Amino acid sequence: MNWTQSINKGLKKVSVGIALAISITGVVQSAELGEPEKEELKFGFIKLTDMAPIAxxxxxxxxxxxxxxxxxxxQANWKVLLNGVIDGSLDGAHMLAGQPIAATMGYGTKANIITPFSMDLNGNAITVSNDTWKKMKPNIPKMAxxxxxxxxxxxxxxxxxEEYKEAGKPFKMGMVFPVSTHNYELRYWLAAGGIHPGYYAPHKxxxxxxxxxxxLLSVTPPPQMPSTMEAGxxxxxxxxxxxxxxxxFKNIGVPVVTDYEIWKNNPEKVFGITEAFATKYPNTTIRLTRALIRAAKWLDxxxxxxxxxxxxxxxxxNYVGADYEVIANSMTGTFEYEKGDKRAVPDFNVFFRYNATYPYYSDAIWYLTQMRRWGQISEDKSDQWYKDLAAKVYRPDIYEKAAKSLIADKIISASExxxxxxxxxxxxxxxHFIDDxxxxxxKPNAYLEKFAIGLKKGDKL
Structure with missing residues (x-):
């Protein structure tokens, strides 16, 4: 901690003490939460605009x-980030929504990770190379x-x-991590168009x-996506x-669909901490959630x-590190598809409205259904299993305490x-899904039965 932080820390303790001293009746405002048990924290993130609430x-x-x-x-990549939270070198992090779920379930690394805060809605897109776009464009049914x-x-x-297949060449696409929103959105979009994105078989x-x-889908770190595609x-x-x-901007590809168009107002990233951290430092957990909620509201x-x-x-x-114009193209309510085809998309990034920050169990269950659909969950599970796991990972109880304290402090109104x-x-x-x-x-199992492509009840690879 530097000298300035030490002074600020001392002042903060004085102000909390004053708040406690002058409150004789009624709610003690935020001081009622108690002082944070751990004050010095380190948070990780990946260089993406949806880390914005932390910044x-x-x-x-x-x-x-x-x-x-x-x-x-x-952090270098999502695996390094997750490991940092698990081993304690990071106290919390900007995470893929699927990461706390998969870790708690034991897919890949086993660890009890929770989230008290959903970081945003929407914010992704699917981009293809110029050559692929040139071949796709004649097949698009409607033009205006x-x-x-x-x-x-x-x-x-x-x-x-099909042209690639006839030529004996694989058609390869990138996504950021096996349990990422991006993987499931790309798979969803492909399958809705009759293209099989492949199964996992971890039991084998x-x-x-x-x-x-x-x-063929494979992992590429987000900042490397454009250069990897440019290299072919x-x-x-x-x-x-x-x-x-x-x-x-580099004129190497065309975004063809946003995740808002695949699933309107879909949940994206979350803020992840270990269950042990939340148990050991309950006041700290509520207070960091308060700060993130305020940041999300400011962004919207x-x-x-x-x-x-x-x-x-x-x-x-030290944050995303891309040019202002590149980030502004989507963050300020527009989105550019083909070069010059810039359209108004005010909800491309949503951080607070539509209850974006609330960690809904149903959001967690959607990710679990896609894990089962593509074989990351090898066997059938009961509806109750989905609900129990969602409730273990997504923690609206913590969120509610943070929100109610912000309401009591008259920082954010209850109506929001x-x-x-x-x-x-x-x-x-x-x-509002692209396949209707x-x-x-x-009803997760009933949902899985609706898909033409994907594992269903009784299916096992």
Missing amino acids: IAYENGYFEDEGLYVTIES DGRPVHPIKADSLKPVI GDTSGQIDAEA TIEGYCVGEPWNQQAV DNNNGNRPAAVKILSQS FPDFAKETGYKPPQQ IFYDGS
Whole structure:
């Protein structure tokens, strides 16, 4: 801790003491939470724009408001990040939504990871190389003013993949991690267009995810996506921003569909900590959740009016490190598909509205259904199994304590949060998917039966 932080830390303790001393009746405001048990924290992130709540909580002083003195460090990849949280070298991190679920389940590394905070909705896209786009474009059924009508479905890619197959060449695409949103969104989009993305068979030692695949998916770290495609190693990829817009700026590829178009207002990243951390440091956990909620709200305030300031912060080399213009292309409410085809997409990145920060059980269950669909869960599980695992990992109880304290402190109004008295943790059945299939998180097995491609009840590789 440096000299300035030491002074701030002392002042923070004095202010908390004053708050306690002057409160004789009623709610003791945030001081009621108690002082943080651990004040010095280190958080990890990957260089993506959806790490923004962590950066803003730091830059706007929200962590310090909670008596937390935070160091933020970028990580080489998602595996390194997860291992850092597990071994304690990181106290928490910006995580793929599937990471805490998979770790708790024991897929890959076994560890009890929880999330009290969902970081954002949407924010990803699928990009293809210029050559693939040139071959896809004639297959797109609708055009308006010379531009494709969105959403573009994978049906238009299917003839391209068949051409590769006839030539004896594999069609390769990149995603960021086997349990990433990107993997499941890319698979969802491909399968909705009749293209098999392949199965996993971990019980047989096969974690390639390429069994029966018509498109071969493999892991590429997010910042390396554009250069890997430019080198011809992959023909396309699914990634978060700014690495789709980077392909447009470099004129090496075309984003063909956003995840908003695959699943409207889908949950994306989460903030992950170990269950042991939350148990040992309950006040610290609630306070860091408060800071992140405030940051998320600031990011969406004034109809995204704070986004240009956020982009300036994110463009710094210690955060995302991409050019301001590249990050702004999606963060400020627009998205560019083909070069010059820039469209208004105000909800491309959502950080707070639509209850984006609430960790819904049904969000966790959706990821679990996709793990089962593609074989990462090898055998059938009961609906109750899905619900129990979701409740172990996603922790709306912690979120609710943080939110209620912010309401009590008159920092955020109750109307901007879910109605906690009625909240079940399950969203109403969702219908805005690219294949028009409804998703009801309370009935995971019935949901799995609806897909033409994917494992169903009784199926085992």
